[in-house]
Amino acid sequence: MTRTAWLTLIALAISIGRAFIDWGFVYPEFGMKEPGAVAATLVGYTVAYGAWIWALLALSRGSRLGLWLALAAVLILSDLFGVATTVALCPTPCGTVYPVGEIWNWLTTLSGIAATVALVRALRMRAG
Numbered sequence: 001m002t003r004t005a006w007l008t009l010i011a012l013a014i015s016i017g018r019a020f021i022d023w024g025f026v027y028p029e030f031g032m033k034e035p036g037a038v039a040a041t042l043v044g045y046t047v048a049y050g051a052w053i054w055a056l057l058a059l060s061r062g063s064r065l066g067l068w069l070a071l072a073a074v075l076i077l078s079d080l081f082g083v084a085t086t087v088a089l090c091p092t093p094c095g096t097v098y099p100v101g102e103i104w105n106w107l108t109t110l111s112g113i114a115a116t117v118a119l120v121r122a123l124r125m126r127a128g
Contacts, residue, residue, distance in 0.1 A: 004118040005060045008070050011078045011108075011115040012052055018081070018108045019045060025097050026090075048077060064126055071119040078112025 001009075032038065052073035058066025085105050086092050094102045 001060055002122075004067075004115075004122045005056065007111070007115040007118045008056055008059065008074060011074050011111040012049070012056060014104070014107050014111045015052075015077045015081075016049065018104055019049075021097060021101055021104055025101070029096075048073070052077065059122075064123075067119055067123050067126070071116065071123070074112050074115045074119060078108050079116055082106075082109030082112050 027041070032041070051069060055066045055069035055073055059070050060066070082105060085094070086109055090096055090101065090105065092102060092105070093099075094105055
């Protein structure tokens with residue numbers, strides 16, 4: 001597996017860890033107990049992480065489409081959510097499950113940035 005695939009896998013694993021924190025501590029704070037809301041959120045997570053896993057498998061086989069889809073997943077699920085959480089949703093220092101939530105927010109962002117840089121480099125190498 002390439003360094004790009006490894007960094008993307010690490011970002012995926014950290015993002016899944018972040019999802020556990022959200023489900024265990026954040027969503028209950030918002031009173032998300034309605035079965036319809038829970039089902040819709042589960043479907044969203046399943047589709048998002050399923051697509052990311054598919055993209056990771058495809059990029060590990062050398063697929064350019066896999067690189068693009070992995071980049072989209074990392075940009076949305078790690079970079080965007082990581083920065084949005086750290087800046088606006090639970091500004092640093094985040095009090096949710098402190099210090100674990102704070103550390104995980106930063107890990108989400110930093111692993112996403114590392115994977116983004118690797119994916120963009122891989123795409124540029126393919127184009128040139």
